[in-house]
Amino acid sequence: MHKGVTAGLAQPADTAQGAGEVAHSYRSVRALSEALAAPLSDADATLQSMEDASPAKWHLAHTTWFFETFLLRERVPGYARFSDDWPFLFNSYYESEGARIDRFARGLLSRPTLAEVIAYRAHVDAAMGPLLDDPECAGLIALGLAHEQQHEELLQTDIKHALFQNPLGPALWPPQPRARLAMEGAPAKWIEHSGGTVSIGHDGNGFAFDCEGPRHEVLLQPFAISAALVTNREWDAFIADGGYAQPLLWLSDGWAWVRREGIGAPLYWDGTRHFTLAGWEERDPDVPVTHISYFEADAFAQWAGARLPIEAEWEAVAAASDPASGNQLDRAGPVQPVAEAAPSLFGNCWQWTRSAYLPHPRFRAAEGAVGEYNGKFMSGQFVLKGASCATPRGHSRACYRNFFYPHQRWQFTGLRLAKDM
Amino acid sequence: MHKGVTAGLAQPADTAQGAGEVAHSYRSVRALSEALAAPLSDADATLQSMEDASPAKWHLAHTTWFFETFLLRERVPGYARFSDDWPFLFNSYYESEGARIDRFARGLLSRPTLAEVIAYRAHVDAAMGPLLDDPECAGLIALGLAHEQQHEELLQTDIKHALFQNPLGPALWPPQPRARLAMEGAPAKWIEHSGGTVSIGHDGNGFAFDCEGPRHEVLLQPFAISAALVTNREWDAFIADGGYAQPLLWLSDGWAWVRREGIGAPLYWDGTRHFTLAGWEERDPDVPVTHISYFEADAFAQWAGARLPIEAEWEAVAAASDPASGNQLDRAGPVQPVAEAAPSLFGNCWQWTRSAYLPHPRFRAAEGAVGEYNGKFMSGQFVLKGASCATPRGHSRACYRNFFYPHQRWQFTGLRLAKDM
């Protein structure tokens, strides 16, 4: 999911989904992408507001290019590409799949139009029909759908960033009434863990991206992890206490970033309001804070006298949770974190860990183009766990590894504290 | 017309146009802008491919903002702005008219849509109706229309630059058949001038931008100026002779630019083809070369053993020509230079002179916001004379002063040689 783009390679694919299930998944995932794009004009779908982001149109086409390239081209004799020129436009970063347009030039593609991209999707979906029942294709299709779900999340965060640049503050969706919970003063709860040897990583059952495995043992010391995510209210206290002005709270690179970029609050904050996919709204203090960088998460934990969890700690605790629980994406709309009476480990926002994104022991990249995938991003990034309000429900797992550079914060990113016991 | 944007301030406005004429001009100029934008999608009209350029949508709105701000707001009691937020978006660089969006953020405005901008134009045009017969408004209206004509030219050159970025090479218009003239081998002709004291600058009759005056005398030495513009064929010879590889032909800043940017041909050239508003086409060798920078024009003149004319030389010779002659813009379409049997001083492309864009003697900037205009651009730029295939016919004059930085070349810019006698 990176360089704000993409990612992942299926495990050998003993994914035991029935044929009907594959077709059902295919149709519902593909439909969700288009539902997310429904309120976009052709011009909206063309915008690219920074190099980390991509146009909505590009996400819609790139995920389709994946099925066309790795399934239709390989498995359907005589399949004719929708357009011979488009692979150059919609390949992302697969060096082995040939030349491609510079990342930052994606925002200059007024053609093809959004309508043409939708037609491209229909063309590919129709051609995919026969493959949906083919067990030999199930693994790659599962990969393609997981890949598309990643882009569904990016489509939302990228268009949010683009619309935020517009002084008119356009709303993509109508605002939704939000129930406020009376949570203030709720006691901080910690989930304790006695440490010892734990197993983490994907166990090979069902789909997972390559980097999630192999499963392996890790030795942990006793620790506790907070049951709830850090909230806007707590972040306001951090700001009020001069959190952004005390160099000793910050990593050296983080402090340089704060000064260079003039950072003083999470992305999208302005006074007591924040920008959402429904335009500018008042912030709810009881809602988990989001759109923070690793640097900010780490400084907050320092300030709070705690630390960020490491990946294995988070995963050990989450083993008991339902990864499909919590505030995740069920349908297109103005997603946002919400206050929860019974907090889940999943949902609302991705949670920064103190673990660098590096290979699990005995990790091996897959062969061939699909194998260019996740291994190549293993320097300089940190792992995030959980799922966010923009993650399609069903996409994530306890062993799921999201990863971003420590300064990036246009995703729905937040934090949960940890401490030694 | 600058920083790729705009420009100009009317002389005190003794413009003796009849009332009906004003209304007629207003309607035809305004209609031409919309005709030029007719083949654009909303997404096309949103693109900004470099800081020098602006989105088509922005040109359409900014020229309308001019009439709303300097005429409707001042002269129509109770006039209600179409939108209170839009001035922030569509002011260009008028410091005295308040804050405005960063130039390079213009390309992130997917909203308002092209359709909304067209509605804005209709709203303002309707409100302007009563003013078109008001003699007191004639001067400012003439200024607004000349201003809009400048943006009509920029709209064409800016969208050309934006579409050029697209690897698909989209055509905005269908290609047009072009008559080829049998011109090869035609003798080079020189227009000779004996020098002496000549008068240049605007004489106060009819509309002109402020920087075109005052009229004043200049002492010239005998010189000659070539009757024809330099052609693609001649430019090919310059390239074949290693013109882009010989540092001694180039100005120091020009040579640094050639190396830094890897320049080896005019903008839009690729092999024997060039990019046009009708997509990629074969170049006609007999057609005047265009899309060259001042640096390139100067190096070519060095190579040819000649020099560029100075502004006063060009203007002295052009005094006898009809400024409405030659290949200029009559209607929306895929404009391009053409070969001419009887070359005109006007039309085809703007011609670089060796004169810096500086004030004429006794030039004074006008007071007030409209007066921020042309004077402020008087450092670092060079004067171009004539008119191009994208200039609305009737817009230019012998004393007209177009100006750009020496590295800029996305306008229809070419050259005509001069020599001492």
Next chain:
Amino acid sequence: MHKGVTAGLAQPADTAQGAGEVAHSYRSVRALSEALAAPLSDADATLQSMEDASPAKWHLAHTTWFFETFLLRERVPGYARFSDDWPFLFNSYYESEGARIDRFARGLLSRPTLAEVIAYRAHVDAAMGPLLDDPECAGLIALGLAHEQQHEELLQTDIKHALFQNPLGPALWPPQPRARLAMEGAPAKWIEHSGGTVSIGHDGNGFAFDCEGPRHEVLLQPFAISAALVTNREWDAFIADGGYAQPLLWLSDGWAWVRREGIGAPLYWDGTRHFTLAGWEERDPDVPVTHISYFEADAFAQWAGARLPIEAEWEAVAAASDPASGNQLDRAGPVQPVAEAAPSLFGNCWQWTRSAYLPHPRFRAAEGAVGEYNGKFMSGQFVLKGASCATPRGHSRACYRNFFYPHQRWQFTGLRLAKDM
């Protein structure tokens, strides 16, 4: 030792050095710094060739500022600073010690002169006399000396980088005859380890930097680590096989770096020669390769069908080695890696590991200014183990953690391969 700079914080200092030993260490470490600077002119000592590096003069003064600030100022009543202005110049990055000069402006300090800096050293050394016998000072002095040893290494690598910029290729020292070993064809040897639970990190006996502890258990899988460092000959084979031209071998950030910087060989290589502190010399193929980035080390390991070791693997194997063995710095001179018949884990060059530089479990930063130290660098960097030919012998340990960004390579950095068993 970072941002190419500095340093570390002592464990609580139960350093059981006798008083005489402290004084002896102090004098020999301090003398070595000056011996390293002996061949430098005032101008040499002023050079700063990139932001990562510092002038030699600055290293000499900054290490002295440490003793003046944390020992003399605190412990010697009435001590008068050598100069009240110098702390601003020679503080490195201690936010709590007040303002300091911009890193990259260090190279503009022609004043104070090298001679004045040497006088500063003498002044501080004289004042330090009484403290060398004070057991309460022993911990901080050990820290100051370890800190100075780090800068002794940086002084050598920074001046090497600076002289390399000079087209004259100046030699700092006369070349030394080097014994060539007949090693070609020697069988690659692997040191095998059966994995299981191992203890790593500093055990609290003797001096260590804060980040080296606490000691803790880690669970390892069976692995092997190569007995020898990768050599110039092997690196030549990597280049000959197109190693720098195959994107699939590289991390994504690494490939971007290769293309952006035009990288095609280790730093300081040119043809069959390389630049050394004795000027340009022919490379010896049997000598360990050095001056490579993490990106290069990782790509080489990919190409070789192996991987880099993780920190705990390296440390577990090194527990049995003498950290004072191998090719390390004994006296000032033109240090370089050498071929060894019986390779040591220490010496010749620092070895990249696949482990990010992150805190050991239960790591806590020390309080106060000295505590700003190592924790703040824990994002984006990788751990290197061992010691180099420029490391003062006695400085390093198995638990020692050197760290640099993955693109940096002006240190003596090389690699040792690892593989799963």
Next chain:
Amino acid sequence: MHKGVTAGLAQPADTAQGAGEVAHSYRSVRALSEALAAPLSDADATLQSMEDASPAKWHLAHTTWFFETFLLRERVPGYARFSDDWPFLFNSYYESEGARIDRFARGLLSRPTLAEVIAYRAHVDAAMGPLLDDPECAGLIALGLAHEQQHEELLQTDIKHALFQNPLGPALWPPQPRARLAMEGAPAKWIEHSGGTVSIGHDGNGFAFDCEGPRHEVLLQPFAISAALVTNREWDAFIADGGYAQPLLWLSDGWAWVRREGIGAPLYWDGTRHFTLAGWEERDPDVPVTHISYFEADAFAQWAGARLPIEAEWEAVAAASDPASGNQLDRAGPVQPVAEAAPSLFGNCWQWTRSAYLPHPRFRAAEGAVGEYNGKFMSGQFVLKGASCATPRGHSRACYRNFFYPHQRWQFTGLRLAKDM
């Protein structure tokens, strides 16, 4: 003299200096360069504080390279270069003289040392002996000396800029007592000129740089030029009146520069003090302001209701003045503008004109390497007239054309107002 470097080509050299005079000039000019460098340490002489500037050592060697390359190499059979490597280091920008070091890498040349450069000078001076009496060499020697005088001025302004970067504020020379004149309230005086046809440009008698000719006629309108230079007191009033905060006073490029660079005062100003070659001193309000850019000069003139003179106006008025008068450089020392009871047109500081640096009519660049010279700088720069306190007396003339980019201000640059009559 450009890109803060150099420049100039002799007129065909009918310079009627007697042989003894040539030798005398040679020795005194060469001696002055070394006197200016006398207070510099080797490290001082190595500093390069920005790309526009060069190390003192470089100036001393480059001017010597000129004599070695264009005279000794051509005219002395068997002359052996002092070093074969040095031309690569000390060529400035002569494309035809082969490769050369990147401009900004000049500051990394700790070797050769200042002493070696001085030895180089002695070697060349000795070899030049026989040529000083050769009439055929007189023209080129005059050029070389004029060239060296330009670098003498640059040596002073470049080292001033470099020492200014040092927080210690080092003084190169001891401060000099300065007589203060009681000038406050002195009436502003204007020198009036009735306009008409005037001749400007070099008339061919004696040495001049190529760009100063040919002499030609220009038609002027009546104007006046202020007898005195603008003072620090007047500049304080400009600041107090918000001069740096009013966009309408500024050229568009100038306003962008003010905001980008955070400009609010002349270079070297801090409160009521300014940095000089004798360190930090209180400013004298009656002394001409200096170290201002064209942008600032133009904005001041706007604010004062006046304008800058054009080159021909200044030159027409200066025809009656002695170019060797005023405050110019007679010997090495801490030069600065001074208050003058009877102001001269020459001396104190170079004066910005409103004229772009473009060729005089019928200007032709000389052939060969020396001819690369001045013509290549003719875009984007403005002409300055007069002479400064750092200009060797005897170097300048009424027709002398100094030129810099409009944002540059590390030279001794000031202004004199003009107005229409």
